Amino acid sequence: MGVRRAVNALFKSSDEFDLTSGGIGKPLFYLSLPIVVMNLFQTAYNLADTFWLGQYSTSALAAISFAFPMVFLMISLALGLSVAGSVLVAQYTGAGQERRAEYAASQTIAYAVLASLVLGVIGYGFVDEALALLGVSPDIAPLVVEYMQVYAVGLVFVFGFAVFMSLMRGYGDTITPMYVMAGSVVLNIVIDPLLIFGFQGNPLFAWLGLGGLETGLLELTGYAGSGIEGAAVATVFSRALAFLVGVAIMFRGNRGVRIRLGQMVPDLSFARKVVDIGVPASIEGTARSLSINLLLFVIAAFPESVVAAYGIGTRIFSVIFLPALAVSQGIETMTGQNIGARKQDRAAETNHFGARALLAILTVAGVLIMVAARPVASIFTNDPAVIEHSATFLRVSAVSFGFIGVMRAYTGGFRGAGQTLIAAAVSILTLGIIRLPVAWIAAGTFGALGLWIAFPISNVLGGIIAYLWFKRGTWRTSDLTDSEIGFGETSSGSVTDD
Template sequence: MSPARDSITEGGLARPLFTLAWPIVVTELLQVAYNVADTLWLGQLSAAAVAAMSIAFPLIFLFLSIGGGFTVAGSILVAQYTGADSDDDAGKIAGQTLSFITLLAVAIAVVGYLATGPLLALIPTDPETAVDVVPLAEEYMRVFFLGTPFMFGFFVFSALMRGYGDTRTPMRVMFLSVALNVALDPVFIFGFEANPLFGVLGLAGVEAALFEATGFAGMGVAGAALATLLSRLVAMGVGFYLILATGAGPAVSLGHLRPDLDAIRKIVRIGVPSALEQSTSALAMITLTVMVATFPTATVAAYGLGNRLVSLVFLPAMGLGRATDTMVGQNLGAGKDGRAERAVHLAAGTGAGVMLVVAGLAFVAAEPVVNVFIGERTPEALRTIDLGAEYLRIRTVEFAFIGVLQVLLGAYRGAGKTRTALAFSMVALWLGRVPTVYYLAFVADMGATGIWIGMALGNVVGAVAAGAWFLRGTWKQRVVDVDVPSRPEAVGDGED
């Protein structure tokens, strides 16, 4: 085993945890940059365009979550086989995950494209939202689903590399993809007529010449989806090339891509609870969106924008959670249960501390940050800014709990306890969040403020429940059958 990977199972804990986590944070930051770029440019188009993203995203996430659960299974199995020094098994699982999820992604793309109209028709909306927002959401979703296989392609590449212990390579590929998306977004959204980017750059003459030559006036929200589609295609192509042709990551051969029913059953057994976890999260988001859609456009836009911003500050916790996934997986694979547990304690404490700092910054800067994303100054736009700032401030209450919960969920997944992670995700969403939002917004008649408060309570409830279960210590059991040589934990295997 190479020294870089050996550090995950040997020596101090802080350095490998940080080494794994920071590229994940950057990669997820770049992932959010896709959405932020879309939101920023669509905000210059109209508040209705931003609201369309609020409607579309939970439905899209429902479909993406199905395949996402199986990438988690691949990551877990690769991590444990790598920790057990079984490189051939790690390569085989990686190959099976690649081929299985590629086929699954094509099926999801077809179903998602065909189901877009019927799904949007099921959402009860305010009359204003139905006329101004829903048609735009449908435009965005139909184009987006065409690129679903490309998105899954990068997700599975990133997950397999993470399980192997390499989080920097996916970060570099993601940077390339985001740079392309940022460049394409304004062109596809606005075309070469009244494009705000050309105005900012003082290139009105160039814009006029391009419009005269092409006649391209932009595609609006569909253009944002097309920019993402093309950017994901590039990321998938580079990722597949690296893992199949250069020897980066698990050693995958062409033979490993041929379907193996035993390997697929193992992926499905571990992946189904993760897919259900992500699907129930998506269903919770859809349920919340249905409730929010009964409010005027300003509230819908503030909700969508606020969620995008919260997803941004959520990144340190997510990075630590996914790093914990790999740390726990490889150490359990190596037979080092105590080291795996100490890694979780270190990550949870770090996550809570970092998220407290982020909460303070977000509370102070809420209104200026929200203001950046709304280009109009109509009464509706100003109302969106006020509501979005209020939402962000209220959500800061949960930030430290997010840090703890994400680390604990990462620990359960790394151990292969995907059903346990599913259970506590459901506690956070379906006990702590959805019913609270409904009660406060509609029964207690608190309106938008009730939505904001209910959203903040979910992770608090989930973190407390997951922490109490973790202390029982019953989660430390690997899911791969490999004979591991006796490798006692060194005295120095601490938190330095």
Template sequence: MKLLKGQDELNLTDGSIAKPLFYLSLPIIVTNLLQVAYNLADTFWLGQFDEPEPLAAITFGFPLVFLLISLGMGLSVAGSVLVAQHTGADEKREAEYAASQTVTFAFIASTLLGLGGYFVVADFMALLGAEGEVLTLATEYMEVIALGLPFMFGFFVFISLMRGSGDTITPMLVMFGTVVLNITLDPFLIFGWGPFPALGVQGAAVATVFSRGLAMLVGMGIMLAGTRGIRIRLTEMAPDLTYIRKLLRIGIPASIEGTGRALSVNFLLVIVATFSVTIEAAFGVGIRVFSLVFMPAIAVDRGVETMTGQNIGADKPERAAATNHFAARVSFLVLAAFGVVIFVTAPAIMNVFTDQPDVVAEGATFLRWVAPTFGFIGIVRAYSGGFRGAGKTLTAAAISITMLAVIRLPVAFVASQGFAPPGWWILSSPDPRGIWLAFAVSNVLAAGIAFLWFERGTWREADLTEDEGDSEAGGTPTPTDD
């Protein structure tokens, strides 16, 4: 049996659900694992320093990277959804037009975000609670990332558009090459091996931006050639101010979802910063471990998004519903199994990234508080992907905000700062375990909310291949052959 199947071998709108979802999601899992390898490589090499400040610096830097990307990520989600629905409706030229316009507006948005972010990095890091050497290192790291944002974001757009068309293998192969390059460059630029200067934390950022920039160029070249996945056309990349309405209608809620996730991590950092640098470093490593563990759920999320979009476009809502329920069950079982493994091996996992005993001990505690609830994250992700694929990005955003802002942040603040009511079993004095508890509580409650919301069936109303009243703005222009 072939583990990977090409786009032309997959039928997402007929036949079995399990097989196409598996073949669609497996390359996404690999791609996301490679994606995490960027962050894990930085964490590993910076963990080789004797002091915790470099690790703490990227702990503060990573959420801001996530925030900047999330602010513009809605456009790539909109492009992916439109490409998927037009593909399912057998409207190839409309799908290509959607992809071309997405690339244009995504580049404009990421350039503006990067330039704006460059000038507020230091103030933002200080606002989160970074200070002293940690603030200096985090600022150096983020200034490079901000200027390189268009290159980083361009590759994410390439991945999204190819996925919408049903091709998840090509992005995986491109990602593999750039990860190898990044991992190779990291020690040379961080420690100054060979002819390179020792840039420290800033060197990790330079390696990341350079690798992502090369990936973006390769990805754009593939789409312009049109030999794999979706094709983009230079003649259709001139900004169409009428089409941006359709992209924004889908993309703004998707950006809200991603931005909400990013802001929640940033606000959690404000709470984490009330404790020691050791707690900050443990939190940073733990978050990166989570990003690795959750890769299967995120991959299924994206696979469900594509399958739901194509089935909605093909007017097969029942098959879309069955896909979501199947994905939720599988994601729960897979992540629950991972949770057992993480719980048992937590100290050993932390030791991979740092040999500082205090950081290892606190990080292991963090992992063990959250690991038993991993399966519920799989449920949330599966149904969120379904909502997005149906164009209900606002619903996905609402679930995310409820999970993170309404549940996780308040519980983290109350439980960790010693504000628990008298008689509660939660510690009544400041303790970081209150933050770890908040992750577990929010994971479980959000899974229930996502399932019940999906059962309401409001997602069935979406069909973004129609102009939905956009005729006043010109609707979707008819693409022309070049």
């Protein structure tokens, strides 16, 4: 019972706090903490793949370094849908227009399924061309193809679950998706090594002292694992179950935002609103992904150990930056709801509060990473060259972690205000105009160290740019709740405000 009381004290539902009145710190904390846990679970998918594939082979680990940016690109192209849905749900919820929030959520789910099916087909058919364009080594390319084709087939589930989380967050419920994500991650972690190694040479059985059982299962099934393809199957299968559970929760409507089948008939007037908000958000996500993929052009010229170190470093960053991502998403929701409630000053203070908190938290995290860089890197591989390059990458980048928090805080505010174009501009400037050219030039002069130097330079400048742009106050002109989506007649009738 004591544990349950502690959990209930930390994770409060949206019914227990108000995002549009009172203090800022507590509601932002209660909104963001489940997102931290949720994003930690999200990262656990990638970390599990990275860990087990690192045990499988260095080639598989290098392959996943190329696969993850390509996966992010596929999702980023459709990211605008989830951002638009989250923003509209947040603003309509803040304005007390629950029926409009439901309609926005229903339409978002419908368009998300359509978009992910189209992108999945494209991703499956053109993965070879993408790898050729990136100049991936012939030894690694077939492994990347195996992973990406499975992922493309299951993209509708991967992206559908991401949309579920975004819609619930826009409403202010971050606890429900956290629990769904927890179950999905546990499932993925259990089946990941089984599908990668099968019942032959599986290190999990060796660590558990179940070698005899492993031999018996191998003789019974003959399954020797699917390698990197098995990792993709594990991820897609666990996300599929999570998406189905999420859809069922939203249809019931007793937790978070509700969706209705009759409101899922594609509405072109809603599509126009999604385009206005969502396209810049997709540009932001795509710009991030393209910059990462274009950086692979530079990285591909280095030895496999450097490529693997880049993969390890970026996976570790994905854990370190969980507070920044969570607070950014919390700020997005609070900004949207406060704008819906016509409280722009409170929305502004939410952004400044979040930026200050993240600057402090991530600076401390950076110091810790600088001290423990080598032991952290050695968790993922036994290769001395990979460990050395990974440790250097971590130490060089760690000094700028706080500025990433500042940038994330303000870009979350821009998105919540519906000013997704500004958030996209900040990302493009930081990653495309600053990081990529610096990496390309510095790598030619300093080798692998030049690659790593590009990260702190772009992080610091990105944080400064985001702060100065937010201080201009142009986001205050956004008031999406005054504009009409053009809710038309559906099979359930026209949508009106409650």
